[in-house]
Amino acid sequence: MNIQEKIVEEEQLALITRIGLLEEMDEVLDQLNMWIEDNEVEISGPHFAIYYTNHQKNPEETFKFDIGYPVAGDVESSGNVMIASIPTHTVVYSVFKGPYSKLSEVYEAMVEFVLENNYDVIGSPKEIYHNSPEDVPAGELLTEVQFPVIKM
Numbered sequence: 001m002n003i004q005e006k007i008v009e010e011e012q013l014a015l016i017t018r019i020g021l022l023e024e025m026d027e028v029l030d031q032l033n034m035w036i037e038d039n040e041v042e043i044s045g046p047h048f049a050i051y052y053t054n055h056q057k058n059p060e061e062t063f064k065f066d067i068g069y070p071v072a073g074d075v076e077s078s079g080n081v082m083i084a085s086i087p088t089h090t091v092v093y094s095v096f097k098g099p100y101s102k103l104s105e106v107y108e109a110m111v112e113f114v115l116e117n118n119y120d121v122i123g124s125p126k127e128i129y130h131n132s133p134e135d136v137p138a139g140e141l142l143t144e145v146q147f148p149v150i151k152m
Contacts, residue, residue, distance in 0.1 A: 001106065003094045003113045008146070010088045014041060015050075015068025016080050021061075025049065028067045035081045036069065045070040048128045091146040092119060095130070099138035103127070106145045114147060123148035 014036065018028050029047060036043060052064040077083045092114060096106045107125070114121055130142035 001109045011070045013068045013084050014071045015066040017066050019064045042072040043069045044072040050124050050126045052124050093146040095144045118152045119149040120152050121147050
């Protein structure tokens with residue numbers, strides 16, 4: 001598995017925070033897509049999820065997560081959509097090709113990489129979805145997993 005470090009430049013995000021089941025992610029994404037369309041917001045990258053609790057170990061439980069898009073232009077929060085600016089930061093990341101059910105392997109490898117290479121994880125993991133199960137077979141899904149880090 002190829003794990004690397006990179007700098008993520010400052011970005012503006014439109015996101016919805018949810019406490020719920022993973023099965024609700026599509027519903028939340030639909031709400032966000034409707035808000036983006038209604039407000040004529042320019043999307044500047046693929047959608048993502050940030051996980052504040054470990055969904056890999058207990059997928060049937062309730063979790064806190066954000067669903068969002070990077071966006072461009074002068075955009076303001078409204079309703080349940082928050083606009084947040086994330087400053088430039090360093091991440092370790094890996095792009096995984098395959099079904100979402102195998103992402104736990106990426107997380108395990110990245111945790112091992114972080115420990116072996118003296119990184120300190122300073123935030124929640126982010127999954128960036130470069131394509132969709134609606135468009136490609138599960139084996140062709142591309143998911144980038146990022147851990148925000150600092151070097152110890």
